[in-house]
Amino acid sequence: MAEPNLNPYDIYLPMGQDLAISPNGRHIALVQYDTLEIVQPETSSSHEVKSLGCVRDIMFSSDSSLLLIASADDQRNMENPQEYTERISIYSMKKSEITGTVRSLRLVVRIVDICVESELLVLHTKDRAAQGHHKLEIINTRTKTPIRVLDLGSAAQQVVVDRGLKGCAWRKNSLWRIGYVQSGDIVELLLPPTVPAVKFNAETGLASTNIGTIRIEQPIASSDEWDRVGLGVRDDMVWILWNNTKIFWLPPSFRPKVPIDGTLNIEISGSTVVI
Incomplete structure (x- = not known):
C-alpha cells in the first residue's frame, strides 16, 4: 500500500491510543500502547521512544520543553503482577531523550x-x-x-x-x-447540578441567567472563555458558574461565595445576586 503524499503541514498519523500537541505547535506525540512517536509537522520527521510499558497519559509542559509520559509495567508479562510500578518519564524535547523518571506508589x-x-x-x-x-x-x-x-x-x-x-x-x-x-484544607463545596444555565453575549457584554440579564462591565478578551467544557481554576482563585457539565470562566469581578447555610451568592462588581 502506497504511503500518503505528505507536505510539511500534512502528517499522516495511524490510529493510536492517545495524542498530544505541544503548545507551540511544533510537535505531535502519538501513543500506540508501549511506543511513543513524536512527529515534527514542519519537517515531516518523526522518531520513536519504545518499551515504555502501558502508557496511561501524556502531556507537554506549558513551555513545550518537556513531554510527560505516565506509564506502568505490563502485568501480563510479570510473574507477580502486584509488584508492578507506575512512573512518569520526563522527556526533553531539546535533548530528544528521557532525562528523568518519577515513580509513584x-x-x-x-x-x-x-x-x-x-x-x-x-x-x-x-x-x-x-x-x-x-x-x-x-x-x-x-x-x-x-x-x-x-x-x-x-x-x-x-x-x-x-x-x-x-x-x-x-x-x-x-x-x-x-x-x-x-x-490541604477543603474550603468550599461548590454548586449542586441544579444551577441554571448562563449564556453570555461577547458583543453586547450581557449574561442571561434565570434571575435576569446581567451586564458585564469588565471587557472579556474572547468569547471562547465562556465556551469551555470542564473545570477551570485561575491564579487569583476566581471560580466559576456551572450548569451540569458546562463550566464558565468568571472575570475577577465575580467572586462566588458559599455560606454555611448553603445559599449561593455571586458577587458581581460589588452587588450580590442570589442564583
Missing part, C-alpha cells in the same frame, strides 16, 4: 500539570485498593519526592489546579470541591 489516573521553573509535577493518583481514595500529589522533579499529598476522597473524577499551584478543584459525583493546595 499509587495508580496514576492522569498527569495534571508540571511547573518547569519550580520543578514541580502534579499528579492525580489513586490508592491501589479497590475502594482506594484519590489523591492530588505534588512532586519535586529534582528530588523525586512528594512535597504535598491532598486527599480527594473516594470518587474524584476530574482534577485541575491553578498555574501557581495555590488551589485545586475536583469533581465528586455531582459536586465540585475546592481546596487550598498549600494547607
Whole structure:
C-alpha cells in the first residue's frame, strides 16, 4: 500500500491510543500502547521512544520543553503482577531523550500539570485498593519526592489546579470541591447540578441567567472563555458558574461565595445576586 503524499503541514498519523500537541505547535506525540512517536509537522520527521510499558497519559509542559509520559509495567508479562510500578518519564524535547523518571506508589489516573521553573509535577493518583481514595500529589522533579499529598476522597473524577499551584478543584459525583493546595484544607463545596444555565453575549457584554440579564462591565478578551467544557481554576482563585457539565470562566469581578447555610451568592462588581 502506497504511503500518503505528505507536505510539511500534512502528517499522516495511524490510529493510536492517545495524542498530544505541544503548545507551540511544533510537535505531535502519538501513543500506540508501549511506543511513543513524536512527529515534527514542519519537517515531516518523526522518531520513536519504545518499551515504555502501558502508557496511561501524556502531556507537554506549558513551555513545550518537556513531554510527560505516565506509564506502568505490563502485568501480563510479570510473574507477580502486584509488584508492578507506575512512573512518569520526563522527556526533553531539546535533548530528544528521557532525562528523568518519577515513580509513584499509587495508580496514576492522569498527569495534571508540571511547573518547569519550580520543578514541580502534579499528579492525580489513586490508592491501589479497590475502594482506594484519590489523591492530588505534588512532586519535586529534582528530588523525586512528594512535597504535598491532598486527599480527594473516594470518587474524584476530574482534577485541575491553578498555574501557581495555590488551589485545586475536583469533581465528586455531582459536586465540585475546592481546596487550598498549600494547607490541604477543603474550603468550599461548590454548586449542586441544579444551577441554571448562563449564556453570555461577547458583543453586547450581557449574561442571561434565570434571575435576569446581567451586564458585564469588565471587557472579556474572547468569547471562547465562556465556551469551555470542564473545570477551570485561575491564579487569583476566581471560580466559576456551572450548569451540569458546562463550566464558565468568571472575570475577577465575580467572586462566588458559599455560606454555611448553603445559599449561593455571586458577587458581581460589588452587588450580590442570589442564583
